Amino acid sequence: MGILSRASYVVRSKVNALLNRAEDPTETLDYSYERMRDELQEVKQGIADLTTQKKRLEIQKRRLEENVDKHNEQAREAVQQDRDDLARRALEKKKEKMSQIEDIEGQIADLQSTQDDLVEKKNELQRRIDEFRTKKETMKARYEAAEASTRVSEAMSGVGDEMSDVSRALERAEERTDDMEARAAAMDELQESGAFEDALSDEDAIDRQLEAGRTESEVDAELETLKTEMGAGGGEPTDAPADDDVEAELDELRAEEDDEESA
Template sequence: MGILSRASYVIRSKVNALLNRAEDPTESLDYSYEQMRDELQDVKQGIADLTTQKKRLEIQKRKLEENVEKHNRQAREAVQQDRDDLARKALEKKKSKMSQIEELEGQIADLNDTQDQLVEKKNKLQNRIEEFRTKKETMKARYEAAEASSRVSEAMTGVGDEMEDVSRSIERAEERTEEMEARAEAMDELEDSGAFEDALSDKDSIDRELEGLSTNSEVDAELETLKGELGKGEPANGDGGATNEEIDAELEDIESEMNADDLEADLDGDAEANLDEELDVELEESESEADEKRN
């Protein structure tokens, strides 16, 4: 097989495969049905034309028959008038018309036979078309049912072209989502590790550790100061230190003593001024001591 022959064979094979994939059986059946209807219409048209031709011959035959009667009358009149010559001419024309009539009758008979054959063929073709139409509708219904069943099966199993695209879209979405989640986790991890600060700062790891230690020391010192202000710090003698409750109780005792002293001062009017001064001084000292203990 030569190159051109192989190329021609391959091209024909490709074209045939494309046509097979593009062919719709329902459309092919409808097209075949229309072709058969066109053939039936041609047969009907042929019968009509044949009938028309036969009618023309019959009309011509009737005219010839009328001429035969006419020539026959002419011959009789000529004989009655002793015109044998005219009678002879009339009879000759009559004979000619009779010959034409015989010829026309033969043609009409042939046309009748042809017409009968065409009518018979037309009836057979019409019956065939009706049978084909019934079969065509049945085949179309079966094909459409099979096609619908195939689409449903492909949708259920996910092997169809469209479902394959949908499945692939879901896979791509899942892959993209996982990629974005991994990227978000990586960003959080880099941020916690200080990698972003590394990129924005010219300090090395030692500088950052020293700064961290200095910051921790400052925080510890500030915490101790805060504890000392709130009375949470540890005293130097190892005791737990005076609590706020103890300080408040001591202040209440001082106030009770001051109230008792006030009563005595009321009884002793002469020593009132001196006692007030002493109490004020003592109260101020007590409050100072309490504040110092709280601090």
């Protein structure tokens, strides 16, 4: 094989491969079916044309037969009138018309034979078209089912690039959702522990404890002062508060102290 022949073969092979990939079998089947129907229509048209020609010849034959009868009557009448010359002419025309009728009958027979052949071919072509149509629809259904199954399989297995992107996007969404849920749980835990209040305050733990000690010392000093004043007065002053009032005031101070400690 020469270089040019090999190059031509390679080109044809690649072109054929491209056509195979681009070809849609369902479209090819539909196109073939339409071509067969066009051929059937052409055959039917040919049969119709032949039938028309045959009918024309049959009409012409009937007219010639009528002329034959006419010339035959003319010959009889001429003989009755002793006009042999006219009778001879009438018989000559009769013979001429009969010869034409014989030719037309031959043509009609040929057209009938051709018409019969075309009708038989038309019936055979119709049968093949019906058979092809059944196979075409079956093949199209199989191809479409296989194509749909392939698409579903690719989607389920994630073979396609689009499904891979979707899978990666889903993984990223799950990771971000997990992070967000963990962050929300941590915020709730810090809120319950009071860590947010500590973070917003300028005081640390030591400052809060010292402040609590100072408050307690001040309360104790004030209490001692109160006791000293009440003891130095001796007796029971007329305007001194009753023991119940003192106890109530002491209870109120203790309650405030407890509230501060719990805070």
